[in-house]
Amino acid sequence: MKDNQLLEMIDSYLSGEMPAGERAQFDALRKKDATIDAKITEHKHFTGLLKQYNERLSLQSRLDEIHEEIDVHTLKEDLMAHPSWVVQMWRNHHSKISVAASVAILAVLTILYFTGDLSNRDPRFQQLKQEVDRVKNEQRKLGDKTDDIIKSGKATGPAISAKFRGTGFALTGNGYIVTNSHVINGADSVYVQNNEGESFHTKVVYTDPLYDVAILQINDPAFKNLGAVPYSFKKGKSDLGEAVYTLGYPGDDLKFGPGALTAGTGFHGDSTEYELYIPVNPGNSGGPLMDEKGNVIGVITGKQTQASGVAFAVKSNYLLKAIQSIPADSLNKTLTLNTKNTLTSLSRTQQIKKLRNYVFIVKVYNQ
């Protein structure tokens, strides 16, 4: 049988036009001869592909016809109700922007961490409590011991040396003393030492870290009443340009520091403080800030490290506020502030002579 005759038969067989008798014959042939069967299958597949191709073409043209009716341009405009370029930019690049932002934040945090700006402590501000270094400790221990020998064992205060020092001054004659809360922060015990070199044990009555104020009470049996304090506490604000001074113990001797009030707000615009132009050093913290008439107008707290001579003091009315908020049951003596100022008419040197008995070294001991 020739190939073209076979094809003709397959075509009529597949299309179902083959008469029944011939069909049975052909079926039999198909069963007998595997090559013919394979040819039929292959032909069926190939012509099937042709039919599918035809169907695809006609479906495509039907779809194209439908598509023609759509006003794609208007539809596109409607769908893309154009968002602003910011939104579009975000939609198109949000992953890149996110990555960039994360990197930037990480970089800033790293820089802040390494420059120390992340901690609350501002490096430009220095609190003026004095950390007594080890060498000096040893020296003073030796000094104390020789003094002890000279004074034939009239020991006052503990034998070990203070870890931190600051200044404090009397609120009343009966032993209430004010200093900075940062000076006595973390203290195991606190002693005050007067101008004569006598130390007294004190107890911390109250601390106010917000205004950086702490109130101590001398509870040492050796302590004798100081008598009425010669200064009063100013309730109002002091004016810019006012001449002021402070007394304090940056070293072992009382030191006078003259200056002027330069601003009504303190470090970073802190409204509880004054800014001063005054020479102060570590150890001055807690010292009184006096005006010319002998009123206490503040408590020295710290200085700015980047500008020499600039220091800060808590305003006296915040000191008064702190005193008012002391719970009554933590006071076993009356704390009544002096209102009579006996320094007003005195010269400055006379004022200081009187004041020196009321200004103390605050010594802090801890582990």
Add this chain to the structure above:
Amino acid sequence: MNNQLNVEIPSDSEVIIGILNNSDSVLKKLYLAYFPMVLQLVISNNGDEDEAKDIYQEAIIVLYNKVKRGDFELSSKLKTYIYSICRRLWLKRLKQLNRYGGDIKDMQEYLPVEDEVEMHDERDIQLNKMGDALKLLGEPCKTIMEDFYMHNRSMQDICERFGYTNADNAKTQKYKCLQRLKKLFFQQ
């Protein structure tokens, strides 16, 4: 045609039955219903409206064939199915064009349809080969093949149309043409 955005959406079962019955009106409804969705998908992912049209029509063809084969189960919404196919096709196209930026902005949820798209692509390749082979075949063979195998005309018709004096000549011609077509098809 401003009302395209609120065009009537045919129910899923209506579409299935319509496709099985070769209904033109249902095909049209189906087409109009989901084109905006696909247009939006393609345009918001680096494409234009012509590409949207191609992708969408391909997806309709995939659906159409699936329904015709009888293995479309209404396990998911038709809308989700069409969206998934288009999404997959577009992703593939973007990669081919090297325009793929790493992520695709989706308008809705989608199904995994990788296998189906793969199957469709294989079939598409075969059909395109057939199309190319037919183009290369030349006249009168092309028309004879189309008339007999695609449009189911009888040999008698073909004889008359091409003026063959007897049917055997026409049959011989048809045989030769088919052999050539096969050769062209398998050569590609």
